[in-house]
Amino acid sequence: MSADQPFPRPVPSPQAPLGPRPKRRRRRLALLVIAALLAYPAGTYGYALTYPGDASVAVRTVDWLRDLGLGGVVNAVENWWFTRHPPSSAPPPPRDLPSTGGIAAGGAGPRPRNLPVGPGAAAGAGEWLPGARSGGQVAEYTTFLQPDPAHASVVAGVAWLNQSLVRTQLFSGTKDPGGPGPAAIPAELRGTLVAAFNSGFKLKDCNGGYYLDGTTVAPLHDGMASVVIDDTGRVSVAQWGRDATMNPHLTAVRQNLDVVIDHGAPVPGLDLNPAGHWGSASNQFQYTWRSGLGTDRAGNLLYVGGTGLTLHTLADAMVQAGIQQGMELDIHSPMVTFTSYRPDAPGLAPDKLLPTMPGNLTRYLQADQRDFFATSLRFRPPTAP
The missing domain is CATH 1.10.287 (Helix Hairpins)
Incomplete structure (x- = not known):
């Protein structure tokens, strides 16, 4: 290269590709x-x-x-x-049945007649055992049934409560529906406590109404099955708008789905569940824990609950128990729970309606997320020793 020739300008190298940075970003x-x-x-x-x-x-x-x-x-x-796990057709093992020992028989006052049972029923089925007493009269009796002939292992517990001797209250849960009042059985009620049991579906799952102590937590709907409690603590199960309407003597109304038992018979369509009257589609075919509540001809309160029940077999158990007007309450474990108490015994002697019933014996003695019912004696018994 000659001296008078200018140096060639360096050619800039190509810029490094910028691809990775946008990818990382x-x-x-x-x-x-x-x-x-x-x-x-x-x-x-x-x-x-x-x-x-x-x-x-x-x-x-x-x-x-x-x-x-x-x-x-x-x-x-x-x-x-x-729906794919039906219960066994074998008889229930003894451990799944309520104990019949250690409870004194008899007692003054009205006593329900033993319930009819089918051939091959387990010993004690349909025979009432006395529970809490008030002034010598029995306020609660319990028994069990086997309402599904095709599945002998299915056991439904039944509790009978004399509404002349007990009063019922509705308690709101901390979460659902979160209405007025305590979310646990208050201490002052425990000396007369007879039973505590579950309520119905979550309100938004059943589109139900809820009224308690002057507060409408959710609007009441005509046509829905309703637990109605008046200011004497007496319960009726009604189709709202037909059998009961709002009046000054009501203290609580808890709605859940549609009526299941009407005038002593299952209502038509339980196996079809048209328009989701009894929960989501095909819910009625599930073999699961279910519960129901109703009244008999004399106005006594009856609770029915057990596992392996379809809606149809729950209805059969409710009719077999003598319910004239009845509705389904909650379903699935551990939502179905009924605990009996003996206010005349030390420590209240809590006992489950069925040995297999989920939940613990102190569930409603502490704040619960869901609403529930509790029954107590109208007259305080003598102090237990």
Whole structure:
């Protein structure tokens, strides 16, 4: 190269490709979006797990899924599981039956007639055992039935409560429906406590109404099955708008689905469940824990609950128990629970209606997330030794 020739200008090297940086940015943005999407359900799940009131992790999780709008998925899973696991056709083992020992028989006052049972029924089926007493009169009797001939293992417990001797109250849960009053049986009521038992579906799952002590927590709907409690503590089960309407003497109304037993017979369509009158589609075919409440001809209160029951076999058990007007309450474990108490015995002597019934004996003695009922003696018994 000659001296008078200028040096060639250096040719700039091609710029390094910028591809990886935008990719990393897009990846980070995607991760941030995913994290944001997960943060809401994670936060609500943590809130659900720590919300005040007694409830198992499983119950809290299912309620959380429903609150996220996944109720249809939960219903589909429940239908798939419970309709494909029918109960055994073998007789129930003795451990699944209520004990008939250690309870004194007899007692003054009205006594229900033993219930009719089919051939091959377990010993003690349909025979009433006395429970809490008031002034020598028996306020509660219990027994069990086997309402499904095709599945002999199915056992339904029955409790009979003399409404002349007991009064009933409705208690709101901390979460559902969260109405007025305490969410646990108050201490001053425990000296007369006879029984505590579950209420119905969550209000938003049954589109039901709820009224308690002058407060309408959810509007009452005509046509719905309703537990109606007046200012004397007496319960009636009614079709709202036909059998009962609001009046100054009512203290509580708890609605749940449609009537199941009307004038002593199952209503038509229980196996079809048209328009979801008794829960989600195919719910009526699930073999699961179910409960029902009703009154007999004399106005006594009857609770029926057991596992392996379809809606049809629950209705059969309710009719067999003598219910004239009745409705379904809650379903599934551990929502079905009935505990009897003996206010005349040390420590209240709590006992489950069935040995296999889920839940613990002190469930409603502490704040619960769901509403429930409790019955107590109208007259305080002598202090237990």
